Amino acid sequence: MPGRIFSVTHRIYFNETNAMGxxxxxxxxxxxxxxVREAFxxxxxxxxxxxxxxxxxxxxxxxxxxxxxxxxxxxxFGDVIQICIQASELRRMSFKINFEMTKNSIDRVIYxxxxxxxxxxxxxxxxxxxxxxxDAVLEHSPVSEVEEYKEKYLNSxxxxxxx
Amino acid sequence: MPNKRILEKLKVILAxxxxxxxxxxxxxxxxxxxxxxxxxxxxxxALVIKEEFQYDMSDQDIQKIQTVSDMCSMxxxxxxxEAA
Numbered sequence: 001m002p003g004r005i006f007s008v009t010h011r012i013y014f015n016e017t018n019a020m021g022x023x024x025x026x027x028x029x030x031x032x033x034x035x036v037r038e039a040f041x042x043x044x045x046x047x048x049x050x051x052x053x054x055x056x057x058x059x060x061x062x063x064x065x066x067x068x069x070x071x072x073x074x075x076x077f078g079d080v081i082q083i084c085i086q087a088s089e090l091r092r093m094s095f096k097i098n099f100e101m102t103k104n105s106i107d108r109v110i111y112x113x114x115x116x117x118x119x120x121x122x123x124x125x126x127x128x129x130x131x132x133x134x135d136a137v138l139e140h141s142p143v144s145e146v147e148e149y150k151e152k153y154l155n156s157x158x159x160x161x162x163x
Numbered sequence: 164m165p166n167k168r169i170l171e172k173l174k175v176i177l178a179x180x181x182x183x184x185x186x187x188x189x190x191x192x193x194x195x196x197x198x199x200x201x202x203x204x205x206x207x208x209a210l211v212i213k214e215e216f217q218y219d220m221s222d223q224d225i226q227k228i229q230t231v232s233d234m235c236s237m238x239x240x241x242x243x244x245e246a247a
Contacts, residue, residue, distance in 0.1 A: 065203060091203075091207055
């Protein structure tokens with residue numbers, strides 16, 4: 001059932017801060033995008049080990065096509081951040097993961113980001129998102145996005161040949 | 164299939180995949196600079212073309228095609244060959 005949100009909490013340590021007053025260094029936000037994304041893949045995609053095996057054999061490769069960050073407030077040593085993700089812009093060969101971060105259980109977004117993911121086959125050609133992964137992506141997308149996807153790609157009445 | 168019909172069908176596909184107004188798509192439209200297509204869009208379009216025209220575009224086809232007219236010509240040739 002779509003509409004689920006996947007989240008991860010994380011406490012900030014010294015090694016993530018900088019010399020400018022102990023503020024978290026900006027590149028860590030991108031690192032955390034990867035951390036949460038991969039927590040999602042390993043925890044929410046039951047067939048992830050099979051996909052990793054395919055990747056090891058060179059049959060599939062996940063690629064980050066684009067990444068974007070908007071920094072709204074600082075994060076400091078000792079803060080506990082929560083990063084929530086949902087997917088959007090669902091297409092057959094790509095999708096976006098949206099990241100929203102809050103800190104210390106305060107209901108105010110301090111960071112927003114997104115990244116677009118796609119997949120390549122062993123020849124390096126773009127391929128459709130592996131089905132086992134896409135099921136979890138659909139589950140963690142807003143209902144409106146899933147409906148739009150189904151309307152666009154799965155509704156046979158929309159097929160041009162039927163017009 | 165006459166070119167005009169292919170063109171009209173292509174316009175529907177491109178408008179839907181690229182989220183542009185079909186009326187703004189012409190034969191001269193360049194897929195990337197005029198219609199904003201990136202490599203992922205082109206791969207998605209190739210997938211729809213496979214479904215709608217039963218033609219499997221190669222990576223070379225995708226790289227060669229610049230305009231809507233190019234795509235239309237390619238599909239016209241394919242459908243002519245099938246009809247012959």
